[in-house]
Amino acid sequence: MSLTRLNIEAFRNIQSAQLTPAAGINLIYGQNGSGKTSILEAIYFLGMGRSFRSHLSQRVINTEQDKLTLFATLSLPRGDSKIGLRRFRSGETEVKIDGDKVKRLSTLAETLPIQVITPESFSLLFEGPKSRRQFIDWGAFHSEPQFYAAWMNARRVLKQRNQLLRNGAPYSSIQYWDLEFVRYTEQVTEIRNRYVDSLNELLKGIIGEFLPRVDVKVSFTRGWDSKADFAELLAAQYSRDVATGHTVSGPHKADLRLRVGTLPAQDALSRGQLKLLVCALRIAQGKLLKQQIDKHSIYLVDDLPSELDAQHRQLLLKQLTDTGAQVFVTAIDPAAIVDSLHAPPSRMFHVEQGRVTVVE
Template sequence: MHVKNLELKNYRNYSSLSLNLNKGLNIFVGENAQGKTNIVESIYYLSGVKSHRTSRDSELIKWDKDRAYIKADVVKAISDYTMEFLLSNEEKKAIKVNGIRINKISEVLGTVNVVIFSPEDLKLVKEGPAFRRKFIDNELNQIRPKYHHALLQYNRVLMQRNNLLKSIKFSPSNRITAEVFSEQLAEYGSFLCDARNEFIKKLSLIARLIHRKITNGKEELEIIYDCSIGKYKNKQETKKWLLKYYIEEMDTDIERGVTLKGPHRDDLIIKINGFDTKIYGSQGQQRTAALSLKLSEIEIIKSEVSEYPILILDDVMSELDLNRQKFLLESLKDVQTILTCTSLNDINAFHFDNKDVFIVKNGNISKLKDINNNEIYNS
C-alpha cells in the first residue's frame, strides 16, 4: 500500500498543501521546526486517527484557525481509498472513507497501516514498561480492531474501579460496585492478554531472525511476554485468575488506591544472548534490538494484511551507525517510506532508483529536482 496524494488545509503550519508522493522513497529535508514532522504526523494519523505526538486534535489545527482538514488517496492491492478527516475546535471530528461518513474510529482502523520509527523508539528497550506497552497496543490497534475497543473499555473500567477503591475507605458501600467493575475488568483484561500473547509470539520469532541478520549471527534476541499475573496460559484461565485477584485482594488494592494487577502492568523482557538487554546491554545492542522490533512490525503487518505498511523514519537515521543504516535501507525496497532528515548530506547513502527528495522550509515544500524552477507545493 502507499499514499498517492496528501492534501492538508490549516494543519499545523500548513495553510494549504497538495503533495504527490512516490510509492518508493520520499525524503523530506529541512532544518528543525520547518514542517517535516508535521507531514509524517498527518500520514500517521491515517492509520490510528490520532497523532503520535499529542492526544489533542486541537493542537493539529493551525493556531489562528478553527478547523483543519486531512485528505489522502491511498492505493492498496485490493482497492483504492480516499480518506478524509475534518478536525474542529468546536465539534467532534468528522471522518469519511470513499465519501461515506464513518461514525466509529474502530471502523477506520486497518484501512491504512503505518509503522513509525523515531528517535523516541530507540528508548523502547531501556525505558520503562509504558513505552513497550504502547508499542504493543499501537500495533494491535492496527491489525485487530476489536483490540482497540477492548483496550478503550478496559482503561475506562480501570479508571472507574480505581476511583471507587479510593472512595471505599469513606464509603464502604462502594465495595459492591467495585466488585461489579472487577468482573468487567477481568473480561476485557483477559482479551487483551490473549491478543498480546499471540502477537508477542510472532514478534519474538521474526525479531530473532532479523536480529541475527543485523549482527551477522553473533547475537540471539529473545522477546518474552512479562504478563503481570505470571506465565500466560490461556484466556479462560487468565479471566479466572484476574477475577479471583480483584475480589480476594481488593483490600490490598484499596490500601494502595490502585489496581495492582492486570494488562496495564504488563511488560516485555528483551534479552540478547540470555541477558536482559535493558540492564546489561550496551547502547549499541539496545538500539539494534529496537531496530529489530520496529522492522518486525513491518513483517507482522505484511503477514496479517498481505501487503507492506507505509514506513515513517522521522529523524532517526542520524541516530544509527552506518551498518544499521545500510541494513534498514536494504530492508525497504518494497515499502513506501517517508523519511525526514536535516541535511542534504544525510541522503548521499540512499541509493534508491525510485525516490523523490523534497526541501522543506517555513512550511513550503519543493522537489529537489525542481528547485531551480521554483516549483512550490505550498505557500
C-alpha cells in the same frame, strides 16, 4: 497499499502543500525547522487522529488558522480510497472515509496502518510499560478483530472497579465486576500473548542482522504472576487495592520486556544500538501485519541518519525497502540517504519554510 496523494492545510508551519508520493522510498529533506518532520506528523495524524510529537492536538494547527485539514488518496488492491480529516481549535474532529462520516478514530488506524520511527520512538524502551503495551496492542488490534471489543470492555470494567475501590466498597460489591474483568482480561491476554509469539519469530532474524553480536531476549509479561489464578489474585489483593485506590495487578500492567543477558536492553546497549532495536521492532511488526492480513504498513522515518553510521544506514534502508511498503524518510542532507541506497529514491521532496517542492 500506498498514499498516492496528500494534501496538507494549516498544519504547523505548512500553510498549504500538495504531494504525490511514490510507492517506494520517498525522501524528504530540508533544514531543521523547515517542516519536513511536519509532513510525517501530518500522515501520522491522518492515520491515528493525533500527533506523535504532542499530546495537545490543537498545537499542530497553524497559529493563524482555526482548523487544519488533511486529505489523502490511498491506493488499495480493491481500488482507491479517500480519507479526510479536519481538526478544529475547539477540539472537534471531523473524519470522512470515501465520503462517509466516521465516528471512531480506530477506523482510521484500521484503514491506514502506520509504523513510525522517530527520535520520540525511544519512548518504547525508556518511558515505562505504557508505550510497549501500546506497541503490542497495535499489532493485536490489526491481527485479530475481536481484540478491540475485549480491550475496550476490560478498560470499562477496570474503570468501574477502580471507582468502587476509591469509594471503599466492600468486596461483595466488587465481586460481580471481578467476574467480568477476569473474562475480558483472559481474552485480551491470550491475544496479546499469541501476537508476541508470532512477532518473535520475525524479530529474531531482523535483530540478528542489525545486532549480530548481541543476544536480545524479548518476552511478554501479562501484568500479574503467571502462576497465579487471576480471579483468586483479585480477591486476595482486595485490601491492598482499596488502600491504593486502584487495581494493582491486571492487563493494564502488561509489558514487553527486552533484555540483554540479565540487563534491560536500555541499560546494555548504546543509543545507536537502541535505535536499531526500535527499528527492528517496527519493521517486524509491519512485516507480520503483511503476513497476517496481507496489508502493508506505511513507514515514517524521521532523521534516519542521526546516530547511525553508513553501514547501519544501508542495512536499515535495505530492510525498509525489502518490506515492499511505502516509506517516508527525512534527512537534513539528502546525500546521507541517497548514498546509502542501492537505487535512487522513488521520489524526492525539498522542504523550505513550510513550502514543499518535488525534486526531479
